[in-house]
Amino acid sequence: MSAGPSEPVRRDEWRVSHDEREAVVERLNTAAAEGRIDLNELDVRLGLALNAKTYADLAPLTADLPPDVPVNQExxxxxxxxHGVTRSGRWDVPGRITVYGGMGAVKLDFTETDCRLPEIQIEAQGQMAGITIIIPDGWAAETSRMDAGLGGFKDKTTPQRLPRTPLVRLSGSGGAGGVVIRHPNSWERRKQRRLQGR
Structure with a gap:
């Protein structure tokens, strides 16, 4: 008799890699150089980072630090x-994006991008027509700073984040048209497979 299906491992229980530990160490050293944390706290956090085994061990060490985005980046x-705007296909993704829905709506599609940034900050103002943001499977979104506005806000993403994928930090307001962030739907997945010749 076969055993029943095991419970899926939550992302915070996943094992971290050497590169992910080193990325946190680098970020902590930068924060200390900027005066955000003192040397005693740096020593404590570095020790925890170097001995971290899971994402749950690593994530709190930089949770109170601002996103690592160059201040001079526009x-x-x-x-x-x-008339609306769509940004899709292969395009260069910057660390910060500001989106205004206007009267014609905006669609922001990341599914074909090759983005290596650790985080992407998006300020979304739905205004009259709203905004749709599509992120690949494996990307995660942090949306606690979004205000629903009159049009509402919907986060249809899953919390599982794969290693070496960006965390999308979304802020702003749904306005009258609303803001939605989601993964590709079934039609978009079929279209993508056709384009890839599958």
Whole structure:
């Protein structure tokens, strides 16, 4: 008699790699150089980072630090205007994006991008027509700073984040048109498979 299906392992229980530990060490050293944490706290956090085994061990060590985005990097600004805007296919993803739905709506599709950033900050203002954000499977979103507005806000993403994928930090307001962040739907998945010749 076969055993029943085991419970899936939550992301915070996944094992971290050497590279992921080193990335946290580098970020902690940068934070200390900027005066965000003192040397005693740095020593404690570095010890915890080097001995971390899971994401649950590693994540709290940088949770109170701002995203590691260059301060001189200009954000990408997209405005729906009267006719709408879509950003899809293969495109260079910056660390910061500001999106205004306008009267025509904005669709921001990351599914074909090759993004190696640890985090992407998106400020979304739904305005009249709203905004749709599509992220690949394996990417995760942090949406606690989103305000629903009149049009509402829907987070249809799953919390599982694969290693070496960005965390999308979403803030802003749904406005009148609303904001949605989700993974590709079944039609979009079929289209992508056709384009890849599967």
């Amino acid at each position: 954000p990408l600004v997209l405005k729906g205007g009267m």
